[in-house]
Amino acid sequence: MVQEINDRILAYFPGQEMEYLSSDSIDEVESVSENFDPALYSPDFLNGIKMSGVPNHRLLLKVGVHIMLLGNINQKKRLCNGTRLQVVSLGKHVIEAKVVSGTNIGFRTLLSRISLTPSDKKLPFKLKRRQFPISVCFAMTINKSQGQSLSRVGLYLKDPVFTHGQLYVALSRVQTREGIKIVLLDKASKLISETKNVVYKEIFGNLV
Template identity: 65%
Template sequence: MRLSALASNIQETTTFAKWILDIGEGKVGSLNDGDAIIDIPDDLLIVDSTDPIESDLFSRKSIAPKNEFIQEINERLLKLFPGAQQEYLSSDSLSHADFVHDNIDETLYSPDVLNGLRPSGMPIHKLVLKVGIPVMLLRNIDQKSGLCNGTRLRVIALGKRVIEVKIISGSNIGNRTFIPRMSLTPSDKMIPFIFQRRQFPLAVCFAMTINKSQGQSLSKVGLFFRQPVFIHGQLYVALSRVKSKDGLKILILDKDGKLTNKTSNVVFKEVFGNL
């Protein structure tokens, strides 16, 4: 459906759409019921890059499987983006009731320790922004106005207490609004205590994880696989964000960091049993 909306070459679009659907159903390459290695067509590959992050990915919305790669891409591209930067530091504090209840030594968790935590779905302690860069909203603020978790925004102005942004995804594209600081508590069960972070609920979004890209329709997508996908249907989700075949480019590195045309596709066919 995403491809057919703007299709100019019907035959090419039909073939490309079938290839994506076949990947989603585990029909590409060898018999796939689990983790299989598949070949990516040459016309979709980035094959002439010495620096993956500053390659053709720069002109596209970059998508990768893991947060660690996304953070690296965002930090590099933010430095390359023109303009003065503004730093916003969070205020992090512990939930004292949690420590009293669980008899945890509160002195072990200094402000520096809390500042260094990067729980999934939370803004970082040191948020660096520039006017004009894309950012992603990390919390539901006003669903009627399109301000939902995962909404992409563009920074218009940087204030001390609020940040002015323009919505660039969803059904409210073009609307301007202001984002305030919020007190946020992570839901990450791997952290053995509860703490609160007061920060703007934003993340730099030159790149995003595959999971965060779900539901997005993008005109230009660059997939970066330094490591392969690892979840059922993840490759299908990544490939199906794009509106046309011409808008998709893929950069794949092998375990030695060399360019390759092979990557993993994880499909467990038992998932389709009751569909």
């Protein structure tokens, strides 16, 4: 759902679009086994793999678009996983972006492709993907939004939150009541005016 929202907003965003494709391969050193045959997995199959915390094979970007870092690039300069930036310029091999969240707002940095080898037990091998460690982030999941401080937030709840404190996390990303807009939908995708706030009363049982 987050990816779908990002794609729709990007389509209406002004400016020329640039496409960046990753270079995907199998890390045979990390995937060695008696029955493993890398020839069974085509480039199209590898390109189609999508995993949490890993950039997609195909990135579409425009100048001015907000992006999020997927990994710790430079902790001293606070370029860490979840940092939000805005694209300043797009090159063939380098992307210039400025930080728009946290304590380092306005800092400009150059991003290049890096090789990522994510650990995913669902795959019989380790994927090696060389791509810019970013994703478009007009929208993000509630969990990914933790630590963000924004002036305006749009909360899209197609389904109710399902864990304790998750609704609080989403609502507390914004500084004022006027800065948040919420869209709530029922099972028939019709607008409604209330949602559940999941609270486990048991955790308060031993409080004095």
